[in-house]
Amino acid sequence: MEIPVIDINELDGEKRSKTMALLHQACEKWGFFQIENHGIDKELMDKVKQLVNQHYKENMKKRFYDSEIAKSVENTGNTTNIDWESTFFIWHRPNSNIDEITCLSEDLRKTMDGYIDQLINLAEKLSELMSENLGLEKGYIREAFTGSKGPSVGTKVAKYPQCHNPELVRGLREHTDAGGIILLLQDDKVPGLEFFKDGQWVEIPPSKNNTIFINTGDQLEVLTNGMYKSALHRVMTDKNGSRLSIATFYNPAGDAIISPATKLLYPNHFRFQDYLNFYAQTKFGDKGTRFVSIKKMTNGH
Secondary structure, eight states: OOEEEEEGGGGSSHHHHHHHHHHIIIIISSSSEEEEEEOOOOOHHHHHHHHHHHHIIIIHHHHTTTHHHHIIIIIIIOOTTTTOOOEEEEEEEEOOOOSSSOOOHHHHHHHHHHHHHHHHHHHHHHHHHHHHHHTOOOOOHHHHTTTTOOOEEEEEEEEOOOOSSSSTOOOEEEEEOOOEEEEEEEEEOOEEEEEEEETTEOOOOOOOGGOOOEEEOOOOHHHHTTOOOOOEEEEESSOOOOOEEEEEEOOOTTTOOOOOOOSSSOSSSSOOOHHHHHHOOOOOOOHHHHHHHHOOOOOTT
């Protein structure tokens, strides 16, 4: 199963309509896809990964293998409610907590801040493209996420350590993401990420050339009235290596009120006979256009 790949460069010029259609299909049918030519400085991305791996080795690795979680799996095989991961979370917007996280080097703080500034630009560009594909105003998703202080942005930095018994435990159990647009910078060597599609688990290969992996969360599913669904995914453990995951969440503000976009709602509160009368005139026309007309009729237009 070939994962959709969106080339940002193809949004300019004659391939734009084809690329926009591919993006819409990826959001509607898959809930996940890859981004090429995203415009983020690849040297900066390499430096983020190098510094995070260094931080894990110096500050997190020993603590993880000494933890009760690691011991319970290695010694007893107990995997109930356990995720085989070593993580920390950084808030970026509306307020940053990066200076409050102990042991982070100054180099890692500055590099992460620079990377996130560029990543937010990509997230907002994607939100505009999704809004356009949905027939909404260009800034609709961003405005829906804004609340009183603007969209909320945070990053889960995770290592999925090498596991001697990968058959016993997941790196991260099956779940959908709670938020909006998730932008993932992941390992370029160690696999593990899997998404569920059409009744089967799809293995996501390591990201070569610093492509960005995208998936959509629960709030986009609500906002789009189920058109763009959040995708179930998980992380498998690996006996040969430790996987790196730097997942940034472009989410609604905590006080943002989320509801389906009015334009995307099906018509409601109509009499079936009225629908049948209109259907008799438009049976061989487009169904979507008929729904829009019925919606206008029920709203008194």
